[in-house]
Amino acid sequence: QKEVEQDPGPLSVPEGAIVSLxxxxxxxxxxxxxxYRQYSRKGPELLMYTYSSGNKEDGRFTAQVDKSSKxxxxxxxxxxxSDSATYLCALKRSGGSYxxxxxxxxxxxxxx
Amino acid sequence: xxxxxxxxxxxxLKTGQSMTLQCAQDMNHNSMYWYRQDPGMGLRLIYYSASExxxxxxxxxxGYNVSRLNKREFSLRLESAAPSQxxxxxxxxxxxxxxxxxxxxxxxxxxxxx
Numbered sequence: 001q002k003e004v005e006q007d008p009g010p011l012s013v014p015e016g017a018i019v020s021l022x023x024x025x026x027x028x029x030x031x032x033x034x035x036y037r038q039y040s041r042k043g044p045e046l047l048m049y050t051y052s053s054g055n056k057e058d059g060r061f062t063a064q065v066d067k068s069s070k071x072x073x074x075x076x077x078x079x080x081x082s083d084s085a086t087y088l089c090a091l092k093r094s095g096g097s098y099x100x101x102x103x104x105x106x107x108x109x110x111x112x
Numbered sequence: 113x114x115x116x117x118x119x120x121x122x123x124x125l126k127t128g129q130s131m132t133l134q135c136a137q138d139m140n141h142n143s144m145y146w147y148r149q150d151p152g153m154g155l156r157l158i159y160y161s162a163s164e165x166x167x168x169x170x171x172x173x174x175g176y177n178v179s180r181l182n183k184r185e186f187s188l189r190l191e192s193a194a195p196s197q198x199x200x201x202x203x204x205x206x207x208x209x210x211x212x213x214x215x216x217x218x219x220x221x222x223x224x225x226x
Contacts, residue, residue: 043202051213100215104153
């Protein structure tokens with residue numbers, strides 16, 4: 001079992017839909033939870049970052065961490081065609097290795 | 113600031129040829145990384161460098177070598193390319209490893225080995 005599991009999709013939704021992207025993980029040592037967005041033929045860029053549990057909101061994006069279930073989510077409200085991209089979760093431990101562990105990424109397509 | 117730059121953007125090699133992928137960052141970051149990205153496999157770490165003068169193996173180091181030339185530059189070398197090394201290669205950097213959570217990625221190098 002991989003440390004971080006993420007459904008690769010693709011996930012296809014109509015414009016304006018609420019999108020839910022998710023990752024599950026197995027190692028309780030993860031304390032930092034990141035979401036990267038990667039447009040086609042580009043490098044990943046950090047979208048959201050959360051430390052430990054809870055929610056964080058930034059405009060149309062909300063990152064949620066449930067450490068008891070080892071489950072993290074990224075919600076996109078009022079999705080736009082410009083949100084079409086691959087979304088990668090990345091998790092990092094607080095001590096020891098500082099290298100993040102990436103999920104495989106979920107491809108999102110928002111059609112007009 | 114240019115951030116993280118990579119050269120070349122595209123490359124086609126024949127099996128057995130060698131090449132070096134170049135990466136540079138202008139953010140004064142200590143740590144630098146090389147990843148490969150394949151369909152369905154996500155980002156896999158090849159090598160990383162925690163600071164100038166140090167390098168360590170990642171998840172998939174076989175067939176690759178690296179050099180941390182100075183604080184700015186981190187190169188990846190394929191000594192004898194194989195078709196299995198066809199991939200998109202990303203270089204990344206990050207700040208002080210104890211505090212940093214964000215990696216900054218370059219635009220990638222698309223490599224095809226025939």
